[in-house]
Amino acid sequence: MSVIATEELTKRYPRVTALDQLTVDVPEGVTGLVGANGAGKSTLIKILLGLSPATEGKARVLGLDVATEGATIRERVGYMPEHDCLPPDVSATEFVMHMARMSGLPSTAARERTADTLRHVGLYEERYRPIGGYSTGMKQRVKLAQALVHDPRLVLLDEPTNGLDPVGRDEMLDLIRRIHTDFGISVFVTSHLLGELERTCDHVVVVDGGKLLRAQATKEFTRTTGVFTVEVDTNADGSDGTDDAQTALVGAGLPVERDGRLLHVSVADETGYDTIRDTIDGLGVGLVRLQQRRHRIAEVFLGEQSQAPQTEKETADA
Amino acid sequence: MPSSEAVNQSSARGTGVIHDIGYRHYEGPRGGRRQITRALYVHSLRGVFGLGRAAKSKIMPMGLATFMVLPAAIIVAVMIFMGAEEPLVAYTSYAIIVQAVPAIFLAAQAPQTVSRDLRFHSLPMYFSRPLTDRDYVAAKWAGMTSALFILLAAPVVILYAGALLGKLDFMEQTGDFLLALVAVLLLAALLSGIGLLIASLTPRRGLGVAAIITLLAGSYTVVSAVQGITYELGSEKLAGWAGLFSPMTLFDGAQVALFGVDSNTPAGPPGTIGKVVFVVVLLAVIAGSYALLSLRYKKVSHS
CATH class of the missing domain: 3.40.50.300 (P-loop containing nucleotide triphosphate hydrolases)
Structure with missing residues (x-):
């Protein structure tokens, strides 16, 4: 009721x-x-x-x-x-x-x-x-x-x-x-x-x-999204493994968005999770983080707010 | 014993659950608007005399109440000692003679009754309950009027008791006494309406006190002076009409008209028309002040 x-x-x-x-x-x-x-x-x-x-x-x-x-x-x-x-x-x-x-x-x-x-x-x-x-x-x-x-x-x-x-x-x-x-x-x-x-x-x-x-x-x-955040270790030779990982994941057919050392990977279904794991494993770099991303209300609100820019100040407070 | 209590308290504070028996819903009776209005009336009436409030809140109203009845007690003592044949002071004159006391009482307690809720912005909590602004005004007005009536009637009761002890004519005294009670009720309503209206216009207590005392004492002084001068100059009629312009002389004229008692001012209401006018104006001021008070709270409750 x-x-x-x-x-x-x-x-x-x-x-x-x-x-x-x-x-x-x-x-x-x-x-x-x-x-x-x-x-x-x-x-x-x-x-x-x-x-x-x-x-x-x-x-x-x-x-x-x-x-x-x-x-x-x-x-x-x-x-x-x-x-x-x-x-x-x-x-x-x-x-x-x-x-x-x-x-x-x-x-x-x-x-x-x-x-x-x-x-x-x-x-x-x-x-x-x-x-x-x-x-x-x-x-x-x-x-x-x-x-x-x-x-x-x-x-x-x-x-x-x-x-x-x-x-x-x-x-x-x-x-x-x-x-x-x-x-x-x-x-x-x-x-x-x-x-x-x-x-x-x-x-x-x-x-x-x-x-x-x-x-x-x-x-x-705050529902879970189909986006995973992936972070990998540096390669054995000291070079950044992120580039290799990005290339490999894209090669595996997954859309990747780069954010510094973080890779946001969109997956369509359950198998995507395995694909990420196997791809990273195949590269031989250390997997630091594999995390399912959650929306925060603030993001939703910010998204809505972009259509109503007059209240930007208050959103910043939030 | 004190030590175990201390332990109890500190542990209650520490965990917050030591006596926690969970939340209990309330299934008992709930009064409606009428019961709530009555509860607010009793609360207001008690509050005027400082009952249920801090000791220092009682000093002023209780002190003034003492000053109100003390002269009556002395008059009664003198009357019985002298074996007087007539009351030394008419029942209807007493309030006018000691008028400074009810005036100060009103000035001190009317703001206490209404401006607290305004000053501390407590009204939204009243009006988010079943009570309406009209109920609130009715309870506050009735509380103040009852308090003033108690204050004004108490010495009249003492005078009446003294008259009976002095073996004055029972029927005559009882008749005069009952009329005087009706008269002081009108005076209580008049003063209460004016006092609460002024107090409700300002959340600042001091301002309310000053405004009420200024209005009552100031108008009485001016009217008395005008009456004195015009009376000396031989215009009794003009002196009579002047009485309309102060609450105390207005009340005096109305009780002359209604109960045929002697006026306590140099000149009572002039002629039959004068008498009618005094009564009508008295009732109009009582009703008008109440209506304005209601309007004031209608506005406040919607803001």
Whole structure:
């Protein structure tokens, strides 16, 4: 079942079109929404929460229509805002408990869920101290806790890794992964950094200028290709074996692309693998590396981006 | 005992899983919009008095509440000691006499009630829940109004208790007392609407405090001066109309009109038309401030 489904979703403001006929289908699991700043990510989240009407098109969240069933959606969904939104003078416990009450939980349940949730996001004794003294990583955990405290079926996380150092970023990404694997809650997470979603998400949706660039399972993005990378040792006499290997492989009928000391060899089927091995063996040079190449999402994104050069800068960030 | 606790804590911190019994789903009851609004109302009302917040948040509201009831207690003591035949201070006059206290209370606590969520950008987390902007406004307004009502009604209750202890006429006192409760409810609604509206326009608490106190104290001072001068010059009518332009004198004129009590200003509302106008303006300001507050949050919730 899809947790989010949009159909030609369009949002026009007087001066800009934030979403342009966006049709996506988000299945259960962890899904990343990638796009540069201003690509329409926050607009999409607002529409999905039923807080902002779409100009055209339809959207359903957990099977509920955003236009007519917004209140029910907001009961079952958790939302973590992008920007700093925490009062500094109350403790994480007080704050998250208040937010649990604001989700309709009775006070006893709110207290229990708050303690549980803060523990799950990794806040321990510091949860009794005022939030003002927390690090960015701890604040992000509090924001995540308030989105999870009412046990939603889906959480929408807006740039949860923003402002975190590399270690904090990894911890947050692990936590996001666990929200699905351990808690059974689907996650829709936005980021302008493509790379970090690679290992966290099951699916990735790429948007740019409010348009869908690509929506795919992560494993398809990074699927294995029919390209092997071959690296060989120098010959016994000290000359470079790469030239000989290239010649031999081409002679064996395989297309070869040279990249310094690396040879990228395209193979059509299983036998190509054997051909490479036998050809190199026949030359008598040492085989240093024989590796199946995988796409990285970034490459796919770069490929798409060449058609949309205006966002090159953000791609460089990714 | 402390040592084993320390061990427990450090190991909990080290591995993060020592007490981990896995994620548990919540199957219990969930309140809808009405229950959430009520929870926010109670939270706001408690917050106005600093309950459930740090000790220093209680100093101001609790101190002011003490100043509010202390004179009433003294009046009652004097009244009983003297064996007075009449209440020394009318129930409907008390709020006007000590008006500086509710004014400071409003100025201090209205920004606390609304501008925190604005300043710390917490509103998106409210509005991503079933609660709507209208529910939010209703809860905050009701919380502030209830708090002011408690503050204004408490001394009236003390005065009434004193009157009964002093063996004044029960029926007469009870009637006056109940009218005074309705009157302070109107005053609470009036002050709450104005205070919250001003506070909601600025995320900066200090600015909100200053703006509210300036409006209440400033307008009262100017209106009183105008009333004094025009009254001295023999224009009682003009002095009466001037009362429209400050919340406290507007309220006073309206309670004169509604309950037939004596005015606490040099001149009450002039004639029958004046009385009608004061009541209408009072209700319009209450409704208007509420409507503007709602508009303000409609805008904020969509930004």
